[in-house]
Amino acid sequence: MDATASAALVLAVMVAAYIAARVLKISTELSLLAAALAGALAGGAGLPARHIVEGAFTYFDIVLIFVSATLFMNLLKESGGAAFVVRAILRRFHRRKSPLFVLLAVLLLIPGALTGAGSVTVLIMGGMVATVLSYMDIPRPRVAAIIFLIAGLSAAAPPVSLWAMLTAAGVNMPYVGFFLPLLVPCVVLSLMTIFILGRKARPVDLEKALEELPQAPPKMTWLRVAAPFLAFFLLVIAGRAFPFSFPILGLPLMFMAAALAAFLLSPVKIAFLRTSRETVHQLLPLIGTLTCAGILVQIMALTGVRGLIAITTVTLPVTVVFLTLFLILPVSEAVLMWGAAPVLGVPLVLLFNTIGLDPVVALAGMSVIWPLGDAIPPTAIIGRLTTATVGVKEPYGQFLKHGLVPAALIAAAGTLMVVFSKKLSFLTVF
């Protein structure tokens, strides 16, 4: 059997195992594991303990970021800080939709732009922004769609865009010239998203909203709310401003420092251990999915399935590649997460470079499309994180439906950036 047939067979077994597990009502994460184990068996690797455990650690750093950032946000919520901020924003902007939308979009863009992770945007800002938008009579699934899409764009936004960075590193291209090609579409598309999905928003009935919102503790102040965020951003900025004298803390520890500040500054007593337990419990399905997605990626690489997907994609005719970027990139993200950058990003950028396109703008365009995949099963990590954070009770499909129009715009904008990258190369000034 040749390599193509062999890998295709393993892929078929993996898909069948995943579907069978889902039919048997097994959770997403365990279905991913079942697909991986079936793939390993079909690929003749038996039960490869080393690969299973190694794959399980692929996204370990992201798991730590999720846990520490969510703990921070949960402590802030317990302290009454979130309620305090939401009440204050509503009082100030309840009659002025446009400035409020711009402010919320900017607030959502900052954390992901600085860290490269849309999850951080969702975890830090998602809950608060969701509360504000909900009081404007925007349905919860639509609110989740706004937060998810802008969180994705924030991850692609400069200065840190991991898809662009990892792909650039893979083709020996300096991560230079990306600032405007990433910033312009991310800002424009974020504003379009919030204005399109929030077009039916009504001015907030302030009295009703304030009555329904949880009361903030009397001793809560702006300083108490802002200090933990300041602590976090100061640590991020210090790492950038003094990279050679400031110790490398890593995002998880930075979030833990912010969490500690929120705990210490809380005007009310917080049951720290209970909150920690609840945080881990809340995140367990996501942690499981990340762990099992890592195992799946490892087994796909081991058995040649990953290569089959990559080679099939990059050997499509160029026009077909252009027309299917909106599908290829999000699907690769859904399966491989950031692993999509070296697997698909590298060959695609080389392909675009070969046919005379501007690799920087083309890669920036691809980076804008990639995060859409974070809402697509099997992993759907950020999508699920967003619906959980926003408290969407409706089926997951509702959330996807609401995001469809702006997602199509984002995909179209990204594709056009790739196609017309040569003409947009003036953006690559710094």
Added chain:
Amino acid sequence: MSPMPTAMTMRKIVIAALGAALGAAAGLSFYQSRHLPEPVVPGPGVTAVKKLSDYFGPLEGTANDVNVYVLEGAEPGGAFLVLCGTHPEEPAGRLAGWIFAENASVSKGRLFVILTANRSASTVTRLGGAYPPDYTIVTPWGGRTFRMGDRWSSPLDQWPDPEVYVHYPSRQELAYIDIRNLNRTFPGRPGGTLTEKTGHAILELIRKERVDVVIDLHEAELQYPVISTIVAHEKGADLATLTSMMLSSEGGFAMGVENSPRALRGLSHREIGDNSDAVSLLLEAPQPFLDATRGRTDRALLLTGRDEFVVRAGKQGLLFEKIDDAGWPIDVRVGRHTSTILQILEIWSEDNPGRAVVAGGVPRYDEVIKSGTGAYLKDVKTADPAKIVYE
């Protein structure tokens, strides 16, 4: 107690036991590959085996306090440093270095060889990459097994990563993970991370030993535009061009030349040239195992370089080096490196008689292909145990 909690508890115990068994089996494999001994039987030319910490003390006791093999000739001359294992997942470089350490003799000048520049990276395999833990080179007396390694230092030795890596001293922002990539951390930083300290230590060696030429050995995926080439700092442009011409006309294989880009920071060919008196060159040999479109990831692919999917990518014009069903066997890749180093030595020595380095005993491209890499690895069992050194 109700039956539900008991069933749930039993389920948890069984799952925990399965997880522990899986963890133990994997843990054993990780431990064994991290501690796999890699013997070196120093050849007749090795006059001393130093440590990298001899040049930069703070590296002592770390995973990257690696061996520096010194081959000093009877006649004074110049000094060369052959740097292998900057990226240990590119084995042809390390194997070429092994051939030098176990076979070379130097009559003039000094030759320094580092076999595992980033030893930490040699003790780990890529998360999600499904690399084999090791590979074996067949020899006339059996075989020699080497650690597979990765591109980045092990997180066990250097962790956590920052959210973005700011290169020293240029302040260029690079992907966060590249703070553990030795070939993005040159010229290094004395107070930096393990990988940055390693880069600094190598620069210290170059400065203290007055090294004239540094050759950093690599392999690249065929989708990577910089392949089958010498990447040269501007100080070494003539040397690289002459070498390329000689190899392409008489060496049996085509070798290109690329200028080291000034905008791309942290790489050996740029930073060593900029931060020392040495000429810095980097050699790239083709390695299909690294291609993103590769099929099954296993030892066979690593050593034969044969892959159906990569061949398909080549037929579509997506590659920067040719490939057919013959692949890129390890002997071909190792032979390219040994021949290129010997050619550089010859041209340098002719042009700089006062700083010449004359070496022999090392097979060239056609000899490595004919006899196999294993033919030039010494039998550890018959070697004097007192002389054996471990990487």
